[in-house]
Amino acid sequence: MIVRIMGEGQYEISPDQLPDLNELDTAVEQAIAAGDEGSFRTALTRLLAEVHQGGTPVADDVFVESDLVLPGADATLEEVAAMLEDEGLLPG
């Protein structure tokens, strides 16, 4: 599974990392919905750490699409929410 961290590049992660990532994804989603910057930051930081720790960077000459795209460590809740809203992908 390929994950991109924005501003950083792509990583290949192993399937057994998925449950953890899923859990953190839910946390991020809830934080965005609640507009809770603190929880958003905590979840995002853990999420990125998980990818860095278990993932392998994708080589420069490998061109693949990512299954998941994660914001960079310094992205704010507003920026992420805006990105999702811009495309009309965020319901509501």
Place this chain on the structure above:
Amino acid sequence: MGVFSRMSLIFKSKANKAMDKMEDPRETLDYSYSKQLELLQKVRRGVADVATSRKRLELQVARLRQESDKLHTQAQQALGMGREDLAREALTRRSGLEQQIADLSAQHAALQAEEEKLTLAAQRLQARVEAFRTKKETIKATYTAAQAQTRVSEAVSGISEELGDVGMAVQRAEDRTSEMQARAGAVDELLASGALEDVTGTAKDDITLELERMASTSDVELELTKMKAAIGAGPSATAPAIEAEAPQAAPAEAEAAPAEAEKPEGSAS
């Protein structure tokens, strides 16, 4: 993965839009490559722009620091002359400047981080673009219509995502820079308008004038006292008046001394 698979869809839809325009897959490769080179140029320009803004901020901060130091010295002088009110005025103005310096320094740190990120993005993109060029030539050389569509769309979607990512980084840096330029412009205006000159600049500001006036007044008083002493028997009415002023000045100086002693670091810097 709700949020993050949605975010990957955002990139995918952008990549697909770009590809839909082309009929021949080989054209798609060339088109994508030209877009990559364009973006690479743009990122490099972005790095240069951010660096320019950063340097401008550095100059401004240095300038404001000078002004702030000058006010500190003036405050010390004023206190030395027993004019706590004047010293307070100088320090009040100084604290305004210090706030501005702190604000600009924070902006500077943000710009510096942006510059580093963009520099990395430029390096990464360059490596990717070079690799894409090789891949593009390989695909073209071994072109068979049957395979081409898949291989081309794989390569192009892969790099398109990269382009989207870097593109956003550049956009963000551009936003930051233009925001910063507006602020920097305001500080430049402030520096040029003479608002700061009035306070501390080379043109004599009100605090300097007051300090000078006080210095010359005390010189005059000193001279007068000497003259009176020399004459020996001056009119008895004026002598007590001068003596009466002296005790008033003394406590003010006594207050000044501890205040000065509290700031050894400030005066050393």
